[in-house]
Every structure is written in structure tokens, then in C-alpha cells.
Amino acid sequence: MEEAVAGSLLAHLARVPDPRDAKGQRHPLRPLLAIASAAILCGARSFAAIAQWGRCQDLGLLHRLGLKRSPPSAGAFRYLFERLDPAALEAALRDWVSPLLPAPAGGPPQPLAMDGKSLRGSRCALRPAVHLLSVLDQATGCVFSQAAVGDKTNEPKAALALLEGLVLEGRVVTGDAIFCQKELAGQIRRQGGHYLFQVKENQPTLLRDVEAAFEAAFSPLRGAKAAVRGRRGAQRLQARRAGGAAHAVGDDPAERLPGLAGRGPGVQAGAGLPLQGPGGA
Secondary structure, X not given: OOOOOOOOHHHHHOOOOOOOOOOOOOOOHHHHHXXXXXXXXXXXXXHHHHHHHHHOOOHHHHHHHOOOOOOOOHHHHHHHHOOOOHHHHHHHHHHHHHHHOOOOOOOOOEEEEEEEEEOOOOOOOOOOOOEEEEEEEOOOOOEXXXXXXXXXXXXXXXXXXXXXXXXXXXXXXXXXXXXXXXXXHHHHHHOOOEEEEOOOOOXXXXXXXXXXXXXXXXXXXXXXXXXXXXXXXEEOOOOOOOOOOOOOOOOOOHHHOOXXXXXXXXXXXXXXXXXXXXXXX
């Protein structure tokens, strides 16, 4: 088998360990993974479709991938992927794709979508459907990381391990309301990333707190309010002047205000006024 070019798909797939017994192998591991990867990129969604894609290719291409026999059958792919370590394969594919993606540098943060889906057709009478949680680049659709969510955990807990090791600097992680967790948000910030999670009515307390945080706070120093109900009925709050300084326009003179006329400036309340007895002046 000829040596793969450094940085190519074949070079990265060579790092994946072979789970099969060395005896009785008809096809090497690397060409099987290369055919499966190319077939899936072309739209294959089943073992039969992957095998059919391989049979439709030119023999010269298959030989360059490392095949020395006839194209593998659907059973060969099923046998392999039932035993293959998914984490090792995902790591090899992620390292192959990462240099092809634009590095986040300056400008707005690049979005990473985090979402969970149940695999169609994976449910049977003996087990529930397989539920996968994925983190993918929204610009290219490339899956950065993916993991199965078991029955004894949930998506927020699985997301903690899924995001660990990913470069989140210059990226914003988006997700549904289920990811509104302090632990998850804190991990994203510690890894240098940002997050944007949607809050819905299924978390009423959190929704009210978020709405209250963005409500404009009222202050009597910023403007007048229409009316406030008080102990003596509706009351109006006086607005502060924009400049904060007194001016004569619109002010009432002292002689028009009862009790103030004749006191003069600097006179304390009650000073210099004649005392009145019980019977009045």
C-alpha cells in the first residue's frame, strides 16, 4: 500500500485502530473507512448504499485507496462499524477537517450549533432509539463532535464532555432552552467562548428573571411618570429639569406662594413672622 500524503484523509484514517481480528481479513481498515467517508459525503445513508457507491467507482480509484480485491459488501461495512471506536474515528475526521475551516480571527464570533436528535430507524423492540448530541459548524455543516446520550444522563450533562477539548475562542455556542444551565455556561466561558441559549416558557422563573433584567428601570430623576397610586389616590411625580439648575421661566414669584411672601432669601421657616394666638391674627 502506497504511503498517504501528510494531512490527507487517508493519513488521518491510518490512526484509527482496527477492532477486527487480524486473521481472515479480506480488506484493510483504511480503504474501508475511506470508501465509507466518501460515500457518506455523496449522500449514502446505509451500509447497502455505501457498498453500492464502492461498486460504482473505477477500479483504479479503489486501488489507490488500498483495495486489492473486489469491492467490499454491505456486510463487511456493518461488521466493521459495529465494532469500531466512534471516538477515534471522529477525532481523525475532526483533525482532517479543522485545517480546512477558517480560523476565528477578528470580526463577529463564528456560530457553533449544539442540538440533539434521535436516529431514525434505530429503535427496535429491545432498545429505544439512539439519541445523539452534536456540535457542528453552522457555516460549513461540519460536525466537530458527537456523542450518544444514554438513558442515565441528559443533553446538558452530555454537552459538558462534548465541548471539552474543543477550541471555543472566537466562537459562540447556540442551543435550545434545555442548555440554559449555569455549569454548562460557565464551562463555555472558561474555554474562551460565548453562548446564546433560547429561554422558553418551560422555565418560567428563568424567563421572568431575564425579562426583568432587560426592563428599563424607572427613576424619578429621569422623567415624570403618568400617575402612581398612593395612599391618597393618584399622585403625579415631578420631573427633574434636564440641566438640573433653576431658571426663572415658568416659575411662580414668591408673592404668589402663600407663606413665602415677605420672608426674603435665607430666612428660615417661621423666623421673622408674627406669632398668632389661638384666636388668630
